[in-house]
Amino acid sequence: MTQDQAEILVDRLKNACVFHRFDEPGVYLEYARIIAQYDYDRMKAAIDEIIEEDSRNVPAISLLIKKYKGTSNAPKGQVEVKSDEYCAVCDDKGFVLMKEKQSDTGLTYEFVLYCPFCPVGRSWAYDGRNISDKKHRSPYYVPPVTEYFGDEGIQALREANMKKRRENIDVKRPVEKAVQSIGKEIPDGWQYDTIGDLPF
Ligand SMILES: [Zn+2]
Numbered sequence: 001m002t003q004d005q006a007e008i009l010v011d012r013l014k015n016a017c018v019f020h021r022f023d024e025p026g027v028y029l030e031y032a033r034i035i036a037q038y039d040y041d042r043m044k045a046a047i048d049e050i051i052e053e054d055s056r057n058v059p060a061i062s063l064l065i066k067k068y069k070g071t072s073n074a075p076k077g078q079v080e081v082k083s084d085e086y087c088a089v090c091d092d093k094g095f096v097l098m099k100e101k102q103s104d105t106g107l108t109y110e111f112v113l114y115c116p117f118c119p120v121g122r123s124w125a126y127d128g129r130n131i132s133d134k135k136h137r138s139p140y141y142v143p144p145v146t147e148y149f150g151d152e153g154i155q156a157l158r159e160a161n162m163k164k165r166r167e168n169i170d171v172k173r174p175v176e177k178a179v180q181s182i183g184k185e186i187p188d189g190w191q192y193d194t195i196g197d198l199p200f
Helices: 003-016 027-035 040-053 061-070 151-167 176-180
Strands: 095-101 108-114
Touching: 003 027, 003 040, 027 061, 040 061
Parallel strands: none
Antiparallel strands: 095 108
């Protein structure tokens, strides 16, 4: 769709939802930029559906894309062609959940890293420390996977996902709790354990 069409859709979200962050710098443009990569009619249908379900909060970009993918204009029985590329770094999840054991206390804690290699991942980027409105500032911060892994680590994530994809192994674990603190919802989360699971 065109940039103008994308802005029409973002305006629709802004007007329809009670709570939105479109007045914060960059949020409006980021939504428009990502929405512009998709088909107008299908994205409009996805937004209509989301607003019908919940018009209080603006959906995360990841949810928009998920809904979009579930909304097809193709005639029934026809296989839908996926227009965007598979992201092997995060397995199209947009994030990687890490578990780390602190050596001094022995406690295990979980944290989320967003994937900077795909649009879904970029919608997970969050830095509560730099929010312009001081009232909404918080210490919560989601770093990119690149802050935690070097090139080799990223490549290992890619290869592990490609391998899993080939073997068609579906690893799913409930991880909602770990990200509730930043007000996000994980549709189908899965995670790496630094203790056991890591492929390198
Ligand atoms: Zn990704």
